[in-house]
Amino acid sequence: xxxxxxVSGGTNGLYTVELLHNRDRIDAExxxxxxxLSELQAELDAxxxxxxxxxxxxxxxxxxxDTAIANAEEGEIPGVExxxxxxxxxxxxxxxxxxxxxxxxxxxxxxRKRKEMLESVPxxxxxxxxxxxxxxxxxxxxxxxxxxxxxxxGQFLTWRRAQIRPGHSGxxxxxxxxxxxxxxxxxxxxxxxxxxxxxxPGVQRWKPQYRIGVITSISYSAxxxxxxxxxxxxSAQSLIIDPPDLQYSKTGVPIEYMDCNSDPFEIGDRxxxxxxxxxxxxxxxxxxxxxxxxxxxxxxxxxxxxxxxGEEIYNNGQxxxxxxxxxxxxxxxxxxxxxxxxWQMILGTKPTDRAxxxxxxxxxxxxxxxxxxxxxxxxxxxxxxxxxxxxPTAKVATPVxxxxxxxxxxxxxxxxxxxxxxxxxxxxxxxTGGTPPCDDLPTDEIWTPPFLTATETIFDSxxxxxxxxxxxxxxxATIMVxxxxxxDEPARVYALTEAVRIAPIGFADETYLVYRQQxxx
Amino acid sequence: xxxxAPLNTGPINALESGEAFVDWSASIDPATSQTYYxxxxxxxxxxxxxxPISSWQATIQAGRxxxxxxxxxxxxxxVDTIEDRSDGEFIVYRGVRFANGETQESTLARAPIxxxxxxxxxxNVTMRVSGYATIPGSAQGLVRTLRNVRSQSVxxxxxxxxxxxxxxxxxxxxxxxxxxxxxxAYINYYVNDSDxxxxxxxxxx
Numbered sequence: 001x002x003x004x005x006x007v008s009g010g011t012n013g014l015y016t017v018e019l020l021h022n023r024d025r026i027d028a029e030x031x032x033x034x035x036x037l038s039e040l041q042a043e044l045d046a047x048x049x050x051x052x053x054x055x056x057x058x059x060x061x062x063x064x065x066d067t068a069i070a071n072a073e074e075g076e077i078p079g080v081e082x083x084x085x086x087x088x089x090x091x092x093x094x095x096x097x098x099x100x101x102x103x104x105x106x107x108x109x110x111x112r113k114r115k116e117m118l119e120s121v122p123x124x125x126x127x128x129x130x131x132x133x134x135x136x137x138x139x140x141x142x143x144x145x146x147x148x149x150x151x152x153x154g155q156f157l158t159w160r161r162a163q164i165r166p167g168h169s170g171x172x173x174x175x176x177x178x179x180x181x182x183x184x185x186x187x188x189x190x191x192x193x194x195x196x197x198x199x200x201p202g203v204q205r206w207k208p209q210y211r212i213g214v215i216t217s218i219s220y221s222a223x224x225x226x227x228x229x230x231x232x233x234x235s236a237q238s239l240i241i242d243p244p245d246l247q248y249s250k251t252g253v254p255i256e257y258m259d260c261n262s263d264p265f266e267i268g269d270r271x272x273x274x275x276x277x278x279x280x281x282x283x284x285x286x287x288x289x290x291x292x293x294x295x296x297x298x299x300x301x302x303x304x305x306x307x308x309x310g311e312e313i314y315n316n317g318q319x320x321x322x323x324x325x326x327x328x329x330x331x332x333x334x335x336x337x338x339x340x341x342x343w344q345m346i347l348g349t350k351p352t353d354r355a356x357x358x359x360x361x362x363x364x365x366x367x368x369x370x371x372x373x374x375x376x377x378x379x380x381x382x383x384x385x386x387x388x389x390x391x392p393t394a395k396v397a398t399p400v401x402x403x404x405x406x407x408x409x410x411x412x413x414x415x416x417x418x419x420x421x422x423x424x425x426x427x428x429x430x431x432t433g434g435t436p437p438c439d440d441l442p443t444d445e446i447w448t449p450p451f452l453t454a455t456e457t458i459f460d461s462x463x464x465x466x467x468x469x470x471x472x473x474x475x476x477a478t479i480m481v482x483x484x485x486x487x488d489e490p491a492r493v494y495a496l497t498e499a500v501r502i503a504p505i506g507f508a509d510e511t512y513l514v515y516r517q518q519x520x521x
Numbered sequence: 522x523x524x525x526a527p528l529n530t531g532p533i534n535a536l537e538s539g540e541a542f543v544d545w546s547a548s549i550d551p552a553t554s555q556t557y558y559x560x561x562x563x564x565x566x567x568x569x570x571x572x573p574i575s576s577w578q579a580t581i582q583a584g585r586x587x588x589x590x591x592x593x594x595x596x597x598x599x600v601d602t603i604e605d606r607s608d609g610e611f612i613v614y615r616g617v618r619f620a621n622g623e624t625q626e627s628t629l630a631r632a633p634i635x636x637x638x639x640x641x642x643x644x645n646v647t648m649r650v651s652g653y654a655t656i657p658g659s660a661q662g663l664v665r666t667l668r669n670v671r672s673q674s675v676x677x678x679x680x681x682x683x684x685x686x687x688x689x690x691x692x693x694x695x696x697x698x699x700x701x702x703x704x705x706a707y708i709n710y711y712v713n714d715s716d717x718x719x720x721x722x723x724x725x726x
Contacts, residue, residue: 102597106639113637237678238724
């Protein structure tokens with residue numbers, strides 16, 4: 001509810017802004033007072049001239065009286081009575097003139113002090129202010145937000161909070177009807193100052209426009225949130241200006257932010273809340289209090305394509321990101337081509353569910369640097385990344401931190417519930433890409449295990465109790481590679497090599513997959 | 522004590538912490554003494570001048586602008602005096618004149634002459650002088666019992682008490698009103714020819 005001018009800045013939404021007070025009336029009044037002072041001075045000069053004339057008249061009359069007295073014969077002063085009457089009249093005129101002069105002086109003094117006061121109104125302050133959204137290229141005049149509807153306390157330029165309205169799609173364009181403009185109290189006339197001061201807490205209490213809130217929950221699919229409203233006191237007698245019935249919380253609050261709405265928000269964020277129609281019941285989140293987040297569409301930041309041959313590949317994260325199988329073509333030494341089948345791990349079509357999307361993006365990010373993979377069958381794998389689904393452009397060297405578990409030969413597994421969640425509706429099927437040399441591909445017999453989606457429990461151990469003693473739901477659990485080139489062959493007892501717990505969202509129960517790798521014989 | 526620094530007090534803009542305090546007001550006998558208010562206009566290079574006033578009011582508070590205003594009746598004769606000192610300050614004293622002619626004064630308000638309003642009626646010309654000032658913090662620890670409490674209101678903004686004007690109470694001090702203890706955040710003085718009182722208030726933290 002104010003007006004500002006961008007001075008500089010913009011990086012990450014932080015600007016230096018000049019807060020533009022309404023000085024039009026102040027400047028106009030100063031101009032008026034200057035003219036008035038000139039007029040009063042002219043009036044005063046004229047009055048003083050008139051007074052000088054009256055004094056001269058009085059002196060002349062007095063001289064005439066003196067002359068008449070000097071020339072008078074005994075017992076009679078001719079014409080003196082008329083002179084005395086004239087002297088009294090002129091003296092009275094001088095007194096009246098003195099009053100008139102004093103009155104003009106008083107008006108001049110009044111105007112001069114008023115002019116001095118107006119001229120002492122502080123210049124527009126400059127300060128740093130966050131734009132409520134991640135807009136970095138604002139220039140010129142912008143709409144500002146002052147919370148809670150006041151800019152200064154008393155006559156001191158102590159700004160409580162000033163922001164720039166969200167800049168996306170021109171939303172920071174100044175709108176006088178919506179934004180108003182700050183008018184320094186020192187520049188107001190008495191009734192203005194009184195009226196504005198009198199209604200200030202009422203406006204703050206009953207006609208809220210902006211407040212700061214804290215998000216307590218978010219529905220990314222509905223672009224709404226629950227939030228608590230930051231309590232504010234008015235500078236007027238420290239009156240509480242938040243409605244008691246609101247209890248400082250609201251649910252189902254819409255989020256309108258750039259072109260991504262709820263995407264960049266997190267629980268606990270301090271956000272700028274606008275009340276539509278200045279109605280407590282119509283809050284809307286329109287930005288951040290500070291450090292606005294970018295509307296970065298991370299989907300997908302880069303495509304990771306995991307190729308393997310003869311194995312099934314599992315991502316050991318919360319979601320199984322593998323898809324396939326892929327049938328690809330490889331080039332042979334003789335110049336011909338052959339086919340291979342493998343699996344790809346890829347994020348394809350943008351899931352509509354924001355929570356899933358956010359999770360998967362994070363998962364991919366982890367995968368890029370700290371992939372935890374399990375390759376069934378002891379086969380090899382490659383990780384490629386590409387700039388689009390059909391175009392794996394570069395093979396990624398296995399970075400430090402990759403946690404690869406390959407299993408050569410038999411192993412056994414225990415599965416409590418079952419790992420796996422199909423995302424056919426969210427994620428596109430795999431693609432093919434490139435024609436790698438066949439020699440670079442694993443040569444093992446291609447084996448495609450079933451996608452694990454059913455609940456089953458498999459355990460075959462020579463020392464079951466020992467195994468369960470070791471593996472309990474509370475422990476860091478599982479790695480999930482089930483491996484057997486001979487699925488019908490009973491598993492044998494092997495030493496446990498690693499356990500990672502999986503606790504996926506949306507699963508009815510925790511999922512544990514425990515694998516033991518075959519010991520060297 | 523006219524035109525000199527009053528004992529035990531200083532201007533509201535110049536209270537010094539740790540000053541010695543003697544409550545001489547306790548010795549005032551209303552039956553044999555007379556309380557008065559005086560406006561003094563001062564400027565650096567000119568002599569201080571005392572001017573009769575018909576009313577004055579002020580708000581003194583810590584951390585925010587304090588304000589004082591006085592009304593000068595029959596102001597025509599004082600125009601030149603005030604104009605000459607219009608870049609100076611004005612001070613409102615509260616004084617007591619004892620039966621033996623001695624006087625004792627306390628400065629209640631002091632502010633620069635920032636605004637002058639010249640009001641003219643059919644037969645009257647009055648002048649209002651007013652100004653804002655920032656007052657320093659007062660010495661902590663002084664506790665004053667408010668006298669002749671007229672009203673006490675309690676709201677979310679804190680307690681506010683209307684009572685007789687106290688000679689020494691300042692923002693930052695503690696006031697006892699009825700059964701309440703107030704941490705004084707502001708004082709409003711209202712004085713005219715028929716009444717005088719002050720409102721003492723606290724601010725909710």
